Amino acid sequence: MITMREIARLTHVSQPTVSRVLNGNPKVSPEIRERVLACAREHDYQLNALAKGLQGSRTHLLGVLVTDIANGFFADLAKQIEVAARERGYSIILFNSDYNPASEQEYLDVVRRYRVDGVVAVPIRETSLQWHSYVEKLDVPVVTITRRAPGLDSFYVDHPVAGSQVAEYLVDRGYRRFLFIGKNYDGKYVGFRQALQAHGLGEAVTNRVLRTHDQLRRELSDWLAAGQERAAVFAGNDIYALQVLDILRELGLSVPEQVGVMGFDDTFMGRHLSPRLSTVRQPTARMAREAVDWLLERMEDPDDREPVDRPYPAELIIREST
């Protein structure tokens, strides 16, 4: 591939002059500018981003770390981040931790090797001291997205708040027994439970972790058999909700008449399921855009050391399943 030095040789100017032309520096005579540009075009010159990055200036690379891109929500998030970044002249190095802490840590090393200018990350355990210390160790700005990491720049929908919104809605709708599908330290569950406790329904809520479809069916069926009150299942994400709907169909229960189902993430799919899925929407595009913008600002003056905590409102999307 042709280099600046080569173009310089061909156009009989110095290599830094070529650099000036190609970088739009106005202090170059029009004739030279033309000659150089013509030559660059002719040979299809492409800047060597590695050499430029080596200068200590910008690499124009952003690291993006998600837990699982195969999940529609994160796929969409990654897409939005990529769009926002590209509009600002940045490219994306993508990484998938797959909920594996070792991978997560390894990736943060890779990110440093490539001297990315910043990182947008969905950590596995955002509240852990580990995440905090990883981020501190990195010498580039990191924003945590869709999760709240105390003391670090975070752009997120407040999961406990969203969980409590769901609780309020379901109680209002007449549900009196609740099963959450997901980990018990999930913020959504924490908020969900708290709100239910405030309604005196603290005993009526529990959770199950989704391991296999068959196991979930057994657990769900047992749980349903264990009480009489109007029951609702709050799934930690739309994919879980899809499986819950499937299981309820297998069990011959009708939704929402016999059991209510609430999803989370507002994946495209939910809008066309049967019944159409009630769920919680996050303002993904806005979060992604603002997180990237903030990252770029942080790069400008990294000394501006006040971590930003930016919660976004979740929106209940009520369809047919509750």
Added chain:
Amino acid sequence: MITMREIARLTHVSQPTVSRVLNGNPKVSPEIRERVLACAREHDYQLNALAKGLQGSRTHLLGVLVTDIANGFFADLAKQIEVAARERGYSIILFNSDYNPASEQEYLDVVRRYRVDGVVAVPIRETSLQWHSYVEKLDVPVVTITRRAPGLDSFYVDHPVAGSQVAEYLVDRGYRRFLFIGKNYDGKYVGFRQALQAHGLGEAVTNRVLRTHDQLRRELSDWLAAGQERAAVFAGNDIYALQVLDILRELGLSVPEQVGVMGFDDTFMGRHLSPRLSTVRQPTARMAREAVDWLLERMEDPDDREPVDRPYPAELIIREST
């Protein structure tokens, strides 16, 4: 961040010696090795991949271009590629063309700027001369994945063949009228139509492009009204199929009794839809792994100029919707 030169200073050796130690060159005395490694560990040394890449050796970066990462199938594909690449010490720069040819071309320039070692791509129009010329111009190996690009390295499921498999199956199942959802130049449709023609059913098949949900409902309802024979809809992907199922439900038609529905891609979702979706599975993980392997081989000896054409078998997954 600490550099080799700095480690050299601290351990009283020359910088190239540090390089040797860190690269596992055996011709270094054990004492020095220890000292250097200890120092590197202590200061959490990370190689500057830009400087290394600048040497003209490897950047250990792979470009991945997909048409739409928000589509579950491509998200999964990207994930598999990333996994395969990382196992081999490569990182991924991701790009989304969003079916926009300008973006596609722009990305190929970005890829060159970062001097990636290779590219795995899902082109927008794989048969176009444009794609061919883009790839030729790039000075790194490119493999086309999930599409067959004549004359270029391609790892794909043969869409026309898959389309004809679907046709054979549906005819065998007793269907006699067929609607394909997707573009008329889609390979699946081409093969689908041809196989139907061979059965004397060439007049009984047509296609519709999915623009909006409402429009599709009108078109689908009109098409269903226009004939008596047993009808099947072949959706270009599972997401279309999801929407078709939804529309048929709206129209009060039961699947598969009144209309059959076939998807494509075997997205996770399909397994839990109601009715569970019959679809076509591609061996994504295998394709991804082998494409990456081939790419790495190509890098070793780029002179080996015989383009590989690697078709994979599609697998019909028959569930409840046909």
Added chain:
DNA sequence: TTGAAAGCGCTAACAA
């Protein structure tokens, strides 16, 4: 086994 020197392709500082 180790070090000195050169150079990858670029930017930045300084001179002319």
Added chain:
DNA sequence: TTGTTAGCGCTTTCAA
């Protein structure tokens, strides 16, 4: 306005 020089952090000769 243009050119000269230096240097980013590494790898790669070539000597010692």
